[in-house]
Amino acid sequence: MKEQVYINKSSEVYDAIVIGSGISGGWAAKEFCERGYKTLMIERGGVVEHRKDYSGENTPLWKQEHRGKVENILVDQQHNIQKQCYAFGNATKQLFGNDRDLPYTTKPGTEFSWIRGNMLGGKSLLWHRQTYRLGEYDFNANKLDGYGNDWPIRTKDIEKWYSHVEIHAGISGSKENLPNLPDSEFLPPFEMMAPEKAIKAKFAELYPERPLIMGRTAHLTKPSKLHISQGRVQCQARNECHAGCSYGAYFSTQSSTLPAAAKTGNLHIAPNSVVHSLIYDEKTNRVKGVRVIDNNDLSEREYFAKVIFVCASTIGSTQILMNSTSKKFPNGIANSSGVLGHYLMDHNYNSVASGDIDGFENEYYSGRRPSGLMMPNFYYKPDPKRGFLRGYALGASAYREGWDSQQHQDGLGVEYKNKIKQAGKWRFGLYAQGEMLPRFENQMRLHPTLKDKWGIPQIEFDVRYTENEQLMMEDAAEQSIKMLKAAGLKNVSGRSTHRPPGIAIHELGTARMGRDPKTSILNGFNQSHDIPNLFVTDGASFCSSAVQNPSLTFMALTARAVDYAVKEVAAKRI
Amino acid sequence: MKNDNASITASASIRTNEKSRRHFLKGFTTMLGGVAVGSLVTGNAISVAMAYVPSNDNMLTDGKIFNKNQLVLLKQICSIVIPKTDTLGAAEVDTHGFIDNQLYHCHTKEDQNTVLALLTLIDSRAKQQGSNSFIKLTAKQQFQLLTELDLGEHSFDQIQRADFKLLKQYICFGYYTSEVGATQELRYDPVPGGFKGSIPYKKSDPTWATRGLFN
Known part of the structure; x- marks a missing residue:
């Protein structure tokens, strides 16, 4: 008889528990299972089965309820925060959290947008799939200017793990040999459009230190035998990824890590299991399991394991640690340093600029490319003259105006209809994704009185952008406008904006790594300084945000941490 | 809730014969080579009914x-x-x-x-x-x-x-x-099959109806 994957109650002591099933949790489960560990993956939300549960997939707008928009009543009652996410719509709404059930607060005078994907696969189903390695300057940044603590690792520690995860996940991109953006193991890059190539060439001439490259993205532009054996095929360029992809053409837990983990026969999944706290055994100084509240009927149960990996998302993981109190750890488990919850970061997407491109009337494209271009951070070297610390990358892309732009023109009737039918001007835009400094003051904490429906204390955020972030975004807008004008674009406009932290959905920090147990939660292998069999491998472990989209680093850190944990277990140190 | 290992691997169970889904999955099996996949995606009955x-x-x-x-x-x-x-x-x-x-x-x-x-x-x-x-x-x-x-x-x-x-x-x-x-x-292609950055365009060609899920 086949073993059942999905479990509810179990008294078994698993070799490993992985809390969370998103990008980090999926990788942890795969790596443990492939090393022969009986692994229990715990997911707070329900099951989303690859392919069959992508209910919004491949449904053209005229077949969607409200042509892709979401009904007012539903938004007001359930998605007042989630609606801020660009990817929230009729085809995706079931993959977003229900704000009514997931309340949180912000300290008066502060804002934080917390976007949630609480289901099997987590935000691996909803991510934007941009994948970049961190570079040596990124790992050195905190040490050089003194904000945050020094990363306990450098590129040499992690590069082979980047390669390991990239080969499995499938990353498209171009080799560039850049000083601070290491190349990945690449599948071919997506093509640039003709005006993008022209602007790239113009920038290369005007700003040789600011290359414009194709976005690096976890899409199978040319699947390897390994990918095909996973049941994944080439990206079809629908650009409807957030609704789910039955081709498995973008990396998600469902398309990539879960099938690999399941294939071993070592994987079990406890869905609808909201982790309340970790069970700590003071005598052995080990975590021995987790307390879970059932997502649906609110009943309690426990699961046990020899090693516990917390991969519940940056905020989710730290919430669990904070809510796991004991005599030895009255302020949250593994928090002897007192920095748990502090140094919360996001990326700052608060500068936009765009303009018209003359010409290229005879050029068009086919397919819907699920990625834009990237101008990597050109401020990776510190410079006191700049007036602010750290830097930003610029996302970019061209498009040719369609009906949604052309509808605004004056006119009626046949002439109006025929004008809209034709492709309009080419346009090109740049938007910034800036580094946010790690600051002690930017933090999350458990609310002293408010709880959610599972009886877990709500999170209160106290996070602000400061002058450094503001000056950086003003600079980004200024530089973007200057570059677009210099490249010959017309009607260039741009500005810095004021969207709240959190909305980039790149929450990082709050359980940072570090060499010193007095100032950090985790060591250089994502292992708790205080408790040897406890690991946190998601974004919570970051010491700085850098500017790169962080998911690829979650994958690499997680795979590396599992390898280390298994060796430590074998050496009987765990 | 119960399920077995096989169903979350590549060879998931065969679901539906709904016509648009068949169109969507056209060529899928060929692309996968030896892996038997068949028709894998359910129809979106609820959404269609409510459109x-x-x-x-x-x-x-x-x-x-x-x-x-x-x-x-x-x-x-x-x-x-x-x-x-x-x-x-x-x-x-x-x-x-x-x-x-x-x-x-x-x-x-x-x-x-x-x-x-x-x-x-x-x-x-x-x-x-x-x-x-x-x-x-x-x-x-x-x-x-x-x-x-x-x-x-x-x-x-x-x-x-x-x-x-x-x-x-x-x-x-x-x-x-x-x-x-x-x-x-306009022009709409549900499954373009890949992205080409440059194709010829002349004034009488209709524009693409969409750039993706959100526009």
Whole structure:
């Protein structure tokens, strides 16, 4: 008889528990299972089965309820925060959290947008799939200017793990040999459009230190035998990824890590299991399991394991640690340093600029490319003259105006209809994704009185952008406008904006790594300084945000941490 | 909730034969080579059932926001803004009925009132021209009146002009996201098969109907 994957109650002591099933949790489960560990993956939300549960997939707008928009009543009652996410719509709404059930607060005078994907696969189903390695300057940044603590690792520690995860996940991109953006193991890059190539060439001439490259993205532009054996095929360029992809053409837990983990026969999944706290055994100084509240009927149960990996998302993981109190750890488990919850970061997407491109009337494209271009951070070297610390990358892309732009023109009737039918001007835009400094003051904490429906204390955020972030975004807008004008674009406009932290959905920090147990939660292998069999491998472990989209680093850190944990277990140190 | 290992690996169970899904999955098995996949995706029955279904007889009854007379007027405006050419126009695909439904479910009261006030304005200006309603004006007079509104000229001010631009947006959204608008007037390819950064374009080629899930 086949073993059942999905479990509810179990008294078994698993070799490993992985809390969370998103990008980090999926990788942890795969790596443990492939090393022969009986692994229990715990997911707070329900099951989303690859392919069959992508209910919004491949449904053209005229077949969607409200042509892709979401009904007012539903938004007001359930998605007042989630609606801020660009990817929230009729085809995706079931993959977003229900704000009514997931309340949180912000300290008066502060804002934080917390976007949630609480289901099997987590935000691996909803991510934007941009994948970049961190570079040596990124790992050195905190040490050089003194904000945050020094990363306990450098590129040499992690590069082979980047390669390991990239080969499995499938990353498209171009080799560039850049000083601070290491190349990945690449599948071919997506093509640039003709005006993008022209602007790239113009920038290369005007700003040789600011290359414009194709976005690096976890899409199978040319699947390897390994990918095909996973049941994944080439990206079809629908650009409807957030609704789910039955081709498995973008990396998600469902398309990539879960099938690999399941294939071993070592994987079990406890869905609808909201982790309340970790069970700590003071005598052995080990975590021995987790307390879970059932997502649906609110009943309690426990699961046990020899090693516990917390991969519940940056905020989710730290919430669990904070809510796991004991005599030895009255302020949250593994928090002897007192920095748990502090140094919360996001990326700052608060500068936009765009303009018209003359010409290229005879050029068009086919397919819907699920990625834009990237101008990597050109401020990776510190410079006191700049007036602010750290830097930003610029996302970019061209498009040719369609009906949604052309509808605004004056006119009626046949002439109006025929004008809209034709492709309009080419346009090109740049938007910034800036580094946010790690600051002690930017933090999350458990609310002293408010709880959610599972009886877990709500999170209160106290996070602000400061002058450094503001000056950086003003600079980004200024530089973007200057570059677009210099490249010959017309009607260039741009500005810095004021969207709240959190909305980039790149929450990082709050359980940072570090060499010193007095100032950090985790060591250089994502292992708790205080408790040897406890690991946190998601974004919570970051010491700085850098500017790169962080998911690829979650994958690499997680795979590396599992390898280390298994060796430590074998050496009987765990 | 119970399931076995095999079902979350590549060879998931075969589900449905629904036609559009078959089209979507055309070639899927070939691409996967030796891996037996078959038809893997369920139909989106709920979503399809709840999508707005264009109607031919909604002129007989009041809508959710607009009464019968207002719907008749809105239909006429739709037919003037995006008329029938060699493809159907906005009125023929029931854009007026769609707008009534969409405004009711997905827009604010303020948006709804803007359109209601605009319809009243259009009829009242028609009355000033001696007609008892906009639809009783000649085709030429109707086109003239809406053109003045569209440009904010003569008796229309810039706020009224902006309100009409908003209504034009609703009409365009309704039309270009309809099946006729997207697939016959414009170009729509549900599964492009890959991205090409450069293809030739000439002025008579229709534009792509969409750039992805969100536009």
